Amino acid sequence: MEEKYHVIEGRYIDSVLLMQISREIEKMQGVSKASCMVATAENISFLEMAGFHPPSGVSGNSVIIAVEAESSKKCEDAINNAINLIDTGMVQHKTSYTLDDLPDLISTDDFPVVFISTPGEYAYDVADKSLDSGANVHIFSSNVRIEQELRLKTKGASKGLFVMGPDCGTSIIHGKGLGFSNALEATGDIGIIGSSGTGIQELSVLMDRNGLGVSYAIGVGSNDLKESINGIMSKQALNFLKERCSAIAVVCKKPDPSVERALLESMGNIPSVFISLGSDKQYSSGNTYVTGNIDDAVSHLMSKIGKGRKIQQEAFPKMKEPGKDRKLLRGFFVGGSLCYQAQAILHGKGVHVFSNAPADEQYRVEKDFDNLNVCIDTGAEEYVAGKPHPMIDPVSRNSFLVRESSRNDVRVILFDIILGYGSAEDPVAGLDKMKNGPVLVASICGTEKDSQGYQSIRKRLEDKGVVVFRSAARAAEYAASIMR
Amino acid sequence: MKEEKKLKVFNVGTSWFVKPLEDQGIEHYNLDWSPPAKIDKDISSILKKLGRK
Numbered sequence: 001m002e003e004k005y006h007v008i009e010g011r012y013i014d015s016v017l018l019m020q021i022s023r024e025i026e027k028m029q030g031v032s033k034a035s036c037m038v039a040t041a042e043n044i045s046f047l048e049m050a051g052f053h054p055p056s057g058v059s060g061n062s063v064i065i066a067v068e069a070e071s072s073k074k075c076e077d078a079i080n081n082a083i084n085l086i087d088t089g090m091v092q093h094k095t096s097y098t099l100d101d102l103p104d105l106i107s108t109d110d111f112p113v114v115f116i117s118t119p120g121e122y123a124y125d126v127a128d129k130s131l132d133s134g135a136n137v138h139i140f141s142s143n144v145r146i147e148q149e150l151r152l153k154t155k156g157a158s159k160g161l162f163v164m165g166p167d168c169g170t171s172i173i174h175g176k177g178l179g180f181s182n183a184l185e186a187t188g189d190i191g192i193i194g195s196s197g198t199g200i201q202e203l204s205v206l207m208d209r210n211g212l213g214v215s216y217a218i219g220v221g222s223n224d225l226k227e228s229i230n231g232i233m234s235k236q237a238l239n240f241l242k243e244r245c246s247a248i249a250v251v252c253k254k255p256d257p258s259v260e261r262a263l264l265e266s267m268g269n270i271p272s273v274f275i276s277l278g279s280d281k282q283y284s285s286g287n288t289y290v291t292g293n294i295d296d297a298v299s300h301l302m303s304k305i306g307k308g309r310k311i312q313q314e315a316f317p318k319m320k321e322p323g324k325d326r327k328l329l330r331g332f333f334v335g336g337s338l339c340y341q342a343q344a345i346l347h348g349k350g351v352h353v354f355s356n357a358p359a360d361e362q363y364r365v366e367k368d369f370d371n372l373n374v375c376i377d378t379g380a381e382e383y384v385a386g387k388p389h390p391m392i393d394p395v396s397r398n399s400f401l402v403r404e405s406s407r408n409d410v411r412v413i414l415f416d417i418i419l420g421y422g423s424a425e426d427p428v429a430g431l432d433k434m435k436n437g438p439v440l441v442a443s444i445c446g447t448e449k450d451s452q453g454y455q456s457i458r459k460r461l462e463d464k465g466v467v468v469f470r471s472a473a474r475a476a477e478y479a480a481s482i483m484r
Numbered sequence: 485m486k487e488e489k490k491l492k493v494f495n496v497g498t499s500w501f502v503k504p505l506e507d508q509g510i511e512h513y514n515l516d517w518s519p520p521a522k523i524d525k526d527i528s529s530i531l532k533k534l535g536r537k
Contacts, residue, residue, distance in 0.1 A: 012519050016500040098516050102494060105513060111489040114515075117497030122519055126496050135494065140501070173491050176508050179501060392500060421504030451507070 001032060004075035006065040006083070007039065007058050012119075013086055018063065019393045021085045028081065030074035031067060036082055039064040043387060046396065099126065102133040113138050115178055116165075123166060124148040131155050131163070138178050139165030139221065142381065146228050149221070153232040162240075163233055165221040169197025169391075172204065172217035179219070180391055182420035183449035188213020190301070191241030192249045193234050195220050198335030198418060199251040199277060199294065202445050202472055206298045207249075209447070209470065210311055216241055225255035231263060238266055247305050248272040249297060253340055264288055271304045273297040277337055278344035278359040292344060295473045314469050316478050322439050326411035329353060329483055330404045330438070331375035332397055334390040334427075335445070335472070338416045339377040342476035346375070349480035356380050373483075375414070376400070391423050398430040405434040413438045414479040416472055417461070419446025419454060427452060428460055439482050440466040443475035 018036040025034040033050065037043040039058040047054045052066045063086075067078040097105065106112045114130035116123050120143030127137045131152065139152075144166035156163035164171050171178045172192070180197055186208045194200035194217055204214045218237035223229050234250070241248050248270055250263065255276055264274060264285055272288045279292035289300040299311045329351060333339035336357055343359040346352075354365035357377040365372060367382075377383075378390045378397040390397040397415075404410055413434075417427050434440060442461055446454045461468050469475040493512040495502050505512040 014498040016498045097513050099496065102515070105494070106492070109490055110492040112492050112494065114494045114496060115501060117495075117501060118517060119519070126517065130494075130496075141497070174488050176491055176510050177504065178493065179504075181504070388500075421507065422501055 001068050001070060002072045002075050003053060003066070003068050004072065004079060005052075005055055005067075006079045007055070008063040008065070008083075008086070009059075010061050011063060013038075013063055014117075015388045016392060017086070019388050021082050024085060025067065025078045025082050028069075028074070028078050030070040031078050032069060034065075034067045034078055034082070036063060036065045036086075037387065038062075042382070046387070099129050099133075102130060102135060106134055111173060112136060113162075113164075113171075113173065113178065116141055120144050120166065124152065127152050127163065128155070131159060131161055134159070134161070136162040137164065138171055138219070139163070139168055140179055141165070142167040146223060149223055150229055150232075153224075153229060157232050157236055162218065162236065163221075164219045167223070168219035168221045170194070170200045170217060171219040172200075172214060175215050177421050180418065180420060180422040181217075182208070182445070182447050183451070184208040184214060185447060185449055186211050186213035189215045189245050190247045190249065191215065191237075191245035192217035192251065193220060193237045193241065194218070194250070195222050195224050195234070195252040195255075196277065196337035196340075198416075198445070199253075199275070199337035199341075201418060201420065202335070202338060203249060203251050203275070203294050203298070205445050205447055206294060206311075206471060207301065210298060210302055210306065211309060212298070212301060212306060215245065222253070225252050225259045225263075227256040227259065230256075231259040234259070234263055235266060238263065242268065242270055246271070247301060249275065249301065251275040251277065251294065251297075251337075253277045253337065264290070271301070273300055277341050280344075280348065292341075293473055294341065295471050314471070314474055316481060317467055319439060319482055322411050322437065322482075323408075326409060326438060328371070328407075328410045329373040329375075329412045329414065329479060330410050331414040331479070332400045332404070333375065333377055333416050334379055334394065334397055335416050335418055336377045336379050338443070338445070338472040339375050341473060342414060342479075343375045345473060345476040346373075346480050346483075349477070349484070351480050351483045356382065391418050391427075394424050394427050394429060398428070402430060402433045402435075405436075405438055405440065408437060410438040412441060412479045412482050414441045414475060416475075417442055417444045417446070417457060419444065419450040419452045419457065421451075423450075423452065425452060428457055431461070432464060434464055434466075436465045439479075440464070441469070441475050441479045441482075442466050443469045443472040445472065
């Protein structure tokens with residue numbers, strides 16, 4: 001086999017386009033593996049893990065094309081094809097409009113939303129200009145400075161416009177999803193306010209499955225309920241939804257107590273749930289039910305507005321003892337909120353897990369977690385720098401699952417699969433290589449109408465011996481039961 | 485219940501999120517965007533001396 005590399009210096013190419021080009025050139029005859037990536041240190045080490053030997057001294061400002069093929073000529077053909085796809089791919093996305101045209105494209109009959117997924121350092125300027133043009137913004141980008149977020153939200157609120165994000169993965173406006181969302185079936189008028197994207201997806205899917213229709217989900221970004229932002233957009237969203245919805249759900253992580261209190265006081269008499277993921281609170285305040293668990297919140301809404309229906313929880317299958325030497329739990333999540341919720345459930349059942357995104361700071365761990373129980377958020381910045389989010393490209397997350405499944409000291413492997421708009425067409429790619437030594441436990445967040453096909457994904461996992469749950473909380477509870 | 489305005493989405497950045505808009509029949513526009521050119525520090529200081537940003 002031959003290897004060749006090509007470096008394109010100082011050019012911006014979005015990581016999703018690079019992933020798509022990698023897939024294309026991997027299909028070429030004679031090519032055994034190929035990768036096009038932004039040359040961050042993280043990605044260079046990923047290439048090395050994949051068996052490449054990239055040249056040293058490549059800067060993070062560059063794109064590296066790495067190819068392994070049966071001959072030098074095939075490598076060169078693949079590299080030339082990649083360069084060509086980069087050039088034509090960029091041209092294909094050219095349109096005749098820019099941000100300067102925005103005021104002319106918006107009419108008074110519109111609910112305009114600018115969806116921003118530029119690198120974080122540029123997102124503020126784009127959002128600011130969009131607000132000046134009278135558009136709401138949904139900022140998918142992360143790494144926007146907190147003082148910039150505050151300025152954007154203060155400006156948005158003064159104009160009656162939404163600033164959804166930064167770091168906002170999911171919104172639903174008039175029943176249509178933006179970013180990562182699911183093809184929901186139930187009709188209804190429940191509104192969600194969420195500071196966590198996969199929290200909104202899990203909640204909306206579980207509601208949908210139980211006949212509760214969601215018409216709005218206002219994603220507010222992970223900082224909105226912190227003291228520094230003071231819930232500016234959550235409060236605006238609450239007022240907006242109270243005029244349109246028959247019930248409201250808030251889903252968030254670690255809200256500032258004063259922001260939480262202010263929101264609870266503003267709920268009024270509308271039936272509502274407030275989910276503070278990871279919290280062990282469980283009480284009612286007026287017509288609002290406060291909990292730390294998404295399933296519990298859906299059960300409560302069912303009892304309040306579900307016309308007597310009850311949520312059906314899946315039974316735990318009988319477990320086969322995986323072996324007494326197997327003691328470790330490995331959780332690898334693409335959904336940060338689901339990772340967070342799993343930790344809280346496991347801790348609550350006496351299984352202490354470490355994480356790069358810990359529910360409890362004393363359990364923080366970075367990458368050296370060899371002999372610990374862990375729940376890792378593989379969508380966290382340190383895992384995605386210069387790469388698409390694992391919900392878009394699950395290859396690196398799934399490679400962790402395959403690697404850990406072959407260890408003889410791992411008892412349980414816990415993971416999530418997220419279907420829907422924006423998610424990978426094959427989120428279980430590569431998982432057929434998982435070994436069955438540990439008990440494999442997964443949850444699928446998705447509906448029958450999602451393009452990936454809920455049933456076919458579920459069957460592929462079950463054929464590999466994976467125990468599959470519809471709810472991430474239930475999967476974590478099952479994992480805990482195996483660890484005890 | 486409020487009468488709702490029509491959702492219209494303008495995409496700035498990766499084209500990955502355009503397909504979901506198409507699949508749901510949402511009116512959308514892809515707006516061209518690229519990072520602002522980075523100007524060499526020397527050139528930047530010369531431009532400043534010339535009174536330009």
